[in-house]
Amino acid sequence: MRDHDPSAALALVRSVITCRGADLVDIEALREGLDASEAIAEARGRGVRVIASHHDFAGTPGSEEMLAIIAALRGTGADVAKLAVMPQEPEDVIRLLRASTVAAGGSAGPLVAIAMGSLGAVTRLSGRSFGSCATFAALGRASAPGQIALEHVLAVLDAIERDR
Numbered sequence: 001m002r003d004h005d006p007s008a009a010l011a012l013v014r015s016v017i018t019c020r021g022a023d024l025v026d027i028e029a030l031r032e033g034l035d036a037s038e039a040i041a042e043a044r045g046r047g048v049r050v051i052a053s054h055h056d057f058a059g060t061p062g063s064e065e066m067l068a069i070i071a072a073l074r075g076t077g078a079d080v081a082k083l084a085v086m087p088q089e090p091e092d093v094i095r096l097l098r099a100s101t102v103a104a105g106g107s108a109g110p111l112v113a114i115a116m117g118s119l120g121a122v123t124r125l126s127g128r129s130f131g132s133c134a135t136f137a138a139l140g141r142a143s144a145p146g147q148i149a150l151e152h153v154l155a156v157l158d159a160i161e162r163d164r
């Protein structure tokens with residue numbers, strides 16, 4: 001819903017929460033002009049878990065900024081924080097993974113950190129080693145650049161996680 005009016009997006013999330021049709025909702029929580037905290041509290045009050053997410057489809061912020069974004073996502077009271085960025089060069093992917101490792105190091109709650117595009121594909125497959133609690137895969141049409149088909153993700157995770 002990244003191109004939509006933030007309040008319309010929030011109204012949609014609210015209707016999903018109130019119709020009891022979801023176990024978990026994903027809210028783009030840091031959009032300008034949007035106060036997601038009430039919807040998040042409402043969801044949690046109704047037993048619906050919340051992922052508070054932030055997408056940067058243009059680039060990869062600096063390390064401190066990514067850590068601040070993750071802290072802000074966690075500050076919304078959501079169950080999981082998720083940051084997805086668009087790397088332009090390999091160093092961006094390394095920076096995202098480093099920020100993910102640092103942010104996951106404390107006890108501030110579960111995190112998902114993804115670098116999009118083909119450059120970031122490695123983060124979708126080995127994110128767990130860098131603090132991510134989940135990844136995203138395509139079941140049919142990809143919903144973000146660089147998303148890999150579920151069957152391939154499962155095969156790679158199976159190979160990577162075999163000895164854990």
Ligand SMILES: O=C1C[C@@](O)(C(=O)O)C[C@@H](O)[C@@H]1O
Pocket residue numbers: 026053055082084114116136137143144145147
């Ligand atoms: O936040 C995410 C992750 C995602 O952006 C991805 O890169 O796989 C895809 C989005 O649909 C989802 O909301």
